[in-house]
Amino acid sequence: MIQGHPPGEMALSPLSPRASKSSTDPGQSEQVRTDEAQNSFGNMLNEALQNVQNHQDASKEKTEQLLTGEVDNLHDVFIASEKAGVALQATVEVRDKVIDAYDSVMRMTL
Amino acid sequence: MAMFDGMNATASALTAQRLRMDTASGNMANASATRGQMVDGEWEPYRRKMVTMGSEENRPSFASQLQNAEREQTSGVQVTGIVEDQTPFQTMHQPGHPDADEDGNVQLPNVDPLKEMVDVMGATRSYEANVTVFDAHKAMKMNAMEIGRS
Numbered sequence: 001m002i003q004g005h006p007p008g009e010m011a012l013s014p015l016s017p018r019a020s021k022s023s024t025d026p027g028q029s030e031q032v033r034t035d036e037a038q039n040s041f042g043n044m045l046n047e048a049l050q051n052v053q054n055h056q057d058a059s060k061e062k063t064e065q066l067l068t069g070e071v072d073n074l075h076d077v078f079i080a081s082e083k084a085g086v087a088l089q090a091t092v093e094v095r096d097k098v099i100d101a102y103d104s105v106m107r108m109t110l
Numbered sequence: 111m112a113m114f115d116g117m118n119a120t121a122s123a124l125t126a127q128r129l130r131m132d133t134a135s136g137n138m139a140n141a142s143a144t145r146g147q148m149v150d151g152e153w154e155p156y157r158r159k160m161v162t163m164g165s166e167e168n169r170p171s172f173a174s175q176l177q178n179a180e181r182e183q184t185s186g187v188q189v190t191g192i193v194e195d196q197t198p199f200q201t202m203h204q205p206g207h208p209d210a211d212e213d214g215n216v217q218l219p220n221v222d223p224l225k226e227m228v229d230v231m232g233a234t235r236s237y238e239a240n241v242t243v244f245d246a247h248k249a250m251k252m253n254a255m256e257i258g259r260s
Contacts, residue, residue, distance in 0.1 A: 079117060082244075086252070090255060
């Protein structure tokens with residue numbers, strides 16, 4: 001039994017149903033107000049970051065348990081740490097993409 | 111399918127193989143324990159223990175069945191129980207032994223060290239294989255992040 005990771009794990013999964021919904025009825029999506037859209041995007045980003053944070057916390061907890069000798073399965077410690085690593089790496093990649101896009105916009109000649 | 115389902119399945123396999131290893135160690139350690147458990151006021155030798163495994167998919171709990179119905183999920187493995195091997199005990203003629211019967215025969219555990227070694231090797235190899243699978247998982251995710259670079 002593995003402990004310490006939250007049940008909802010696919011951080012970016014809320015994206016897919018939303019994307020499919022907007023593609024099926026385009027009239028509906030035009031009515032979404034800007035602040036609403038910003039709000040939902042913000043929420044999604046927040047959730048995703050919270051998920052990464054959860055993985056980091058789980059990894060930290062496992063490492064502490066290892067140091068205090070409370071852990072029964074050594075591999076759980078390393079698996080938690082790898083999960084946290086992968087999640088963080090994915091976050092960094094996404095951030096780089098966003099910054100790239102921002103830079104491209106700022107370089108736009110007027 | 112969630113992002114880390116595969117890794118979780120691997121983790122469950124590692125846990126199960128470790129338990130199998132522990133069981134084999136216990137059997138090997140008790141290979142000549144003539145006093146395993148007290149039955150009707152008399153000592154009985156240690157009985158060999160075996161691990162049985164089952165897929166996590168078939169857990170009887172309502173929550174897990176619902177989860178299976180809701181989404182496609184890779185399921186890990188879980189140890190369903192530790193059972194005792196019911197094969198008869200070995201006997202050895204050793205009249206001086208405190209646990210010998212009237213004829214001087216001592217009952218010894220039904221543990222075969224050869225079988226235990228095979229079990230130990232199996233558990234070790236299986237553990238290795240699952241670690242390799244885990245690394246492959248990680249490599250795949252890292253590869254996915256390389257998409258679009260360069």
